[in-house]
Amino acid sequence: MGRRWTTWTGIGLTALLVLFLTLPVLLSIVAGLSVNYARGLSNGLTLTWVLQVWELYADTILRSLIVAAATLALTLLIGVPGAYALVRRGGRTARLVEEVVTLPVAIPGLALVLGLIITYGGFGTFRQSTLFIAVGHVLFTLPFMLRAVMAVLETIDWRVLDEGAASLGAPAWRRFVDVILPNIREGILAGSLTVVTLSVGEFNLTWMTHTPTTKTLPVGLADAYASMRLEIASAYTLVFLVMIVPPLVGLQMVAGPRRERLGP
Amino acid sequence: MTLTANAAPPRGAAITARGLSKSFHGTTVLHPTDLHVPAGEILVLLGPSGCGKTTLLRLIAGLERPDGPDMLRFDGEDVSGVPLERRNVGMVFQSYALFPNMTVAENVAYGLKVRGMPAAERRAEAARLLALVGLDEHAGKRITAISGGQRQRCALARALAIKPRVLLLDEPLAALDAVLRERLRAEIGLLLREFGITAVYVTHDQAEAMAIGDRIAVMQAGRIAQIDRPEVIYHRPASDFVADFVGTMNRLAGPVREGRLILDGGETRADLPADGPDREATLCFRPEAARLCEGADEGAIRARITATTFFGATQRLLVEVAGQDLRLDLPSGLAFGPGQLAAFTIEGRALLEFPRTA
Numbered sequence: 001m002g003r004r005w006t007t008w009t010g011i012g013l014t015a016l017l018v019l020f021l022t023l024p025v026l027l028s029i030v031a032g033l034s035v036n037y038a039r040g041l042s043n044g045l046t047l048t049w050v051l052q053v054w055e056l057y058a059d060t061i062l063r064s065l066i067v068a069a070a071t072l073a074l075t076l077l078i079g080v081p082g083a084y085a086l087v088r089r090g091g092r093t094a095r096l097v098e099e100v101v102t103l104p105v106a107i108p109g110l111a112l113v114l115g116l117i118i119t120y121g122g123f124g125t126f127r128q129s130t131l132f133i134a135v136g137h138v139l140f141t142l143p144f145m146l147r148a149v150m151a152v153l154e155t156i157d158w159r160v161l162d163e164g165a166a167s168l169g170a171p172a173w174r175r176f177v178d179v180i181l182p183n184i185r186e187g188i189l190a191g192s193l194t195v196v197t198l199s200v201g202e203f204n205l206t207w208m209t210h211t212p213t214t215k216t217l218p219v220g221l222a223d224a225y226a227s228m229r230l231e232i233a234s235a236y237t238l239v240f241l242v243m244i245v246p247p248l249v250g251l252q253m254v255a256g257p258r259r260e261r262l263g264p
Numbered sequence: 265m266t267l268t269a270n271a272a273p274p275r276g277a278a279i280t281a282r283g284l285s286k287s288f289h290g291t292t293v294l295h296p297t298d299l300h301v302p303a304g305e306i307l308v309l310l311g312p313s314g315c316g317k318t319t320l321l322r323l324i325a326g327l328e329r330p331d332g333p334d335m336l337r338f339d340g341e342d343v344s345g346v347p348l349e350r351r352n353v354g355m356v357f358q359s360y361a362l363f364p365n366m367t368v369a370e371n372v373a374y375g376l377k378v379r380g381m382p383a384a385e386r387r388a389e390a391a392r393l394l395a396l397v398g399l400d401e402h403a404g405k406r407i408t409a410i411s412g413g414q415r416q417r418c419a420l421a422r423a424l425a426i427k428p429r430v431l432l433l434d435e436p437l438a439a440l441d442a443v444l445r446e447r448l449r450a451e452i453g454l455l456l457r458e459f460g461i462t463a464v465y466v467t468h469d470q471a472e473a474m475a476i477g478d479r480i481a482v483m484q485a486g487r488i489a490q491i492d493r494p495e496v497i498y499h500r501p502a503s504d505f506v507a508d509f510v511g512t513m514n515r516l517a518g519p520v521r522e523g524r525l526i527l528d529g530g531e532t533r534a535d536l537p538a539d540g541p542d543r544e545a546t547l548c549f550r551p552e553a554a555r556l557c558e559g560a561d562e563g564a565i566r567a568r569i570t571a572t573t574f575f576g577a578t579q580r581l582l583v584e585v586a587g588q589d590l591r592l593d594l595p596s597g598l599a600f601g602p603g604q605l606a607a608f609t610i611e612g613r614a615l616l617e618f619p620r621t622a
Binding site: 157163165166167171172178182 | 349426
């Protein structure tokens with residue numbers, strides 16, 4: 001028995017859409033691997049450009065990873081206890097704090113960084129350090145961590161869990177570590193995934209905050225697009241993809257198996 | 265302190281409240297209350313929602329702070345300012361508050377882990393308690409893998425594991441279905457007595473209160489309306505409210521003249537002894553206080569049956585006497601039908617009269 005024509009149309013449209021979105025990526029990869037893109041694939045494939053990118057930009061790749069790790073560490077440190085504190089506190093104050101923290105997402109990155117530079121530009125060492133970039137990323141990614149953790153906190157009965165642990169003699173920090181954290185694991189993982197992805201790909205803020213010695217991968221990409229031949233820029237895209245896809249898949253897998261919820 | 269298996273049952277602490285009160289944002293939810301629960305007693309706090317029973321429990325637990333200092337003592341020690349985690353009270357929550365990230369045994373052992381008991385010892389202690397509540401086969405299971413009744417018993421074992429001074433239970437059976445609730449309330453009552461622990465048990469279910477409590481405190485609008493043994497609460501309720509809340513209560517209102525309340529509705533008629541001066545009075549009695557008699561007897565109530573309900577050993581008659589509805593429980597062997605007239609008497613000592621409230 002054949003499928004209905006609507007099903008076939010749906011499959012066809014989806015395939016076209018996927019092709020439309022992935023074609024540029026695929027062509028970029030091909031360009032990065034071809035000897036001379038202008039002459040097509042007839043000239044053969046090569047890893048020359050990829051190696052050249054590695055020689056030229058290895059430091060930006062490493063820096064991107066360091067910035068992402070630092071951003072993740074800071075958002076975890078601030079975001080997870082912060083989300084719990086906000087949910088515990090509740091009411092208008094909590095909503096106000098949440099709004100203020102979310103503001104950097106709405107404000108254009110350039111304006112945000114300008115504020116940072118005006119305020120901290122005078123602190124030379126800090127201004128020129130990789131940490132300065134990470135701080136910008138934290139401002140921008142923190143609300144995503146907060147929201148993800150708060151969303152999961154809303155679904156668990158954290159107050160009863162906390163009171164239950166307290167009745168058994170656990171002090172506040174232990175209740176948080178032993179009983180709250182394990183039960184909001186999903187939200188923390190989801191938040192981490194978002195934060196790392198945003199941080200690695202972030203360009204707006206970083207373009208303003210970087211110095212010649214503190215370029216991240218996306219800034220390097222812009223640099224390559226502007227000043228190198230097309231094959232090198234494309235090879236750079238390839239390197240970026242190879243770098244970002246495995247950790248994303250890995251994090252998805254860790255966050256994947258959904259845990260059962262305790263019924264009423 | 266060492267904790268050993270099969271030690272003599274620990275006795276709980278006595279709870280003394282003096283003028284214990286609580287207000288939230290200017291609204292008083294518990295008026296100054298005096299209360300003494302001797303060590304080892306099971307006190308049930310019974311009342312409708314919003315009567316303050318849960319607040320009183322949370323005050324004893326340390327989950328709420330009383331309005332003033334020195335309002336609550338355990339064995340004479342002032343605990344008013346001691347937070348829950350240092351009060352050493354066991355709590356069984358309505359939703360159990362079990363930790364989904366731990367197994368059944370880990371849940372039970374958690375309080376001992378917090379107290380720094382070595383792993384082997386606390387495992388043995390958890391196993392002992394799980395055996396006590398009949399959950400030994402489920403020790404390694406996740407909380408999500410056991411049933412509601414098993415979760416309830418796991419919560420009880422966890423609360424008892426820390427050898428608390430006082431055990432507090434907040435509607436522990438409310439989340440279960442009726443059959444399971446009836447079975448578990450008998451089990452819990454037995455288990456608590458076996459442990460000999462001081463327990464405060466909150467419920468809105470009067471059958472549960474009767475089955476479990478050594479004493480029952482019936483609460484109304486932030487006050488204890490009556491506190492006494494279950495049979496006294498039932499047979500000698502101190503007020504209209506208590507009478508209505510615990511069991512079913514009939515009311516006959518009418519004029520008292522020369523020591524008798526007489527209602528005359530033509531065919532139907534009531535004649536009841538009522539001591540004291542002539543007045544307007546409301547006499548109350550339980551459905552099971554009715555005894556069949558001959559219609560012509562003095563002190564008889566002649567009533568018209570409006571409906572009958574079969575209960576097994578007994579049947580409940582809905583009857584009407586001079587425009588007032590009554591419920592009567594009689595042996596089910598007797599044949600009655602709607603529309604018939606029936607005559608019965610009420611023994612004088614089963615008749616209650618409360619001061620007029622409205």
